[in-house]
Amino acid sequence: MAMADVGEADLARGEALFKGPCTFVKGVVKIDGLPQDGRPEVAFAGRSNVGKSSLINALTGRTSLARVSVTPGRTRELNFFTLGKDAVLYLVDMPGYGYARASKSEIKGWTRLIRDYLKGRRELKRVFLLIDARHGIKPNDEETMTAMDEAAVSYQVVLTKADKPKAAELEAIKAKVAEKLAKHPAAYPQVLTTSARLGSGIPELRAAVALLAPNGVVP
Ligand SMILES: Nc1nc2c(ncn2[C@@H]2O[C@H](COP(=O)(O)OP(=O)(O)O)[C@@H](O)[C@H]2O)c(=O)[nH]1
Numbered sequence: 170m171a172m173a174d175v176g177e178a179d180l181a182r183g184e185a186l187f188k189g190p191c192t193f194v195k196g197v198v199k200i201d202g203l204p205q206d207g208r209p210e211v212a213f214a215g216r217s218n219v220g221k222s223s224l225i226n227a228l229t230g231r232t233s234l235a236r237v238s239v240t241p242g243r244t245r246e247l248n249f250f251t252l253g254k255d256a257v258l259y260l261v262d263m264p265g266y267g268y269a270r271a272s273k274s275e276i277k278g279w280t281r282l283i284r285d286y287l288k289g290r291r292e293l294k295r296v297f298l299l300i301d302a303r304h305g306i307k308p309n310d311e312e313t314m315t316a317m318d319e320a321a322v323s324y325q326v327v328l329t330k331a332d333k334p335k336a337a338e339l340e341a342i343k344a345k346v347a348e349k350l351a352k353h354p355a356a357y358p359q360v361l362t363t364s365a366r367l368g369s370g371i372p373e374l375r376a377a378v379a380l381l382a383p384n385g386v387v388p
């Protein structure tokens with residue numbers, strides 16, 4: 170969709186939300202460690218190395234909030250941050266999946282954590298599912314999408330590293346992604362395109378997050 174679809178007011182709300190504090194609250198390794206204060210939350214998920222840490226840092230305008238990994242797949246936890254001046258939302262940084270060098274028991278542990286989290290989390294308003302704009306949707310992304318369909322968790326695809334492919338390649342990937350999304354009942358049809366490197370699509374993603382805050386965010 171065209172950028173023009175996002176109104177000025179929504180962009181301003183997004184900016185206001187992310188201009189406020191973003192504070193690390195806790196890393197959750199077991200499902201019984203989830204915050205229980207009822208605050209609504211949005212989560213960021215994706216394959217290891219998809220650019221999730223870079224995107225979260227670009228969103229929040231911080232360079233060190235989420236570690237840009239030299240060692241991919243290091244984050245095994247659900248990391249909770251409060252967002253905005255009144256801490257209106259939790260931002261949840263989910264562990265990356267598909268890390269080739271992870272052990273079987275590690276994979277089992279965090280697959281279980283992710284599934285349990287997605288299944289029973291009423292506070293979770295939307296998962297932003299990050300997909301590399303060069304590669305499109307891979308089999309393990311499909312698995313995550315199916316898990317979210319089954320759990321009836323609303324999710325939206327965010328293409329990352331959009332500075333990498335040529336314009337025609339990007340259009341082809343977008344069309345393919347849209348085609349696959351049409352088969353997933355819990356997927357939000359609109360795809361966001363971002364580059365943490367260039368900052369493109371970041372204001373639009375901030376706006377999408379702010380729309381999920383209770384009563385909106387007043388700039
Ligand atoms: N070209 C380009 N590279 C990126 C972008 N975002 C992240 N990367 C690179 O992709 C690699 C993985 O990024 P990281 O944020 O650690 O991914 P994570 O494992 O999903 O958290 C790093 O080498 C980043 O520099 C982007 O927007 N454009």
Ligand SMILES: [Mg+2]
Nearest residue numbers: 221222236238
């Ligand atoms: Mg990371």
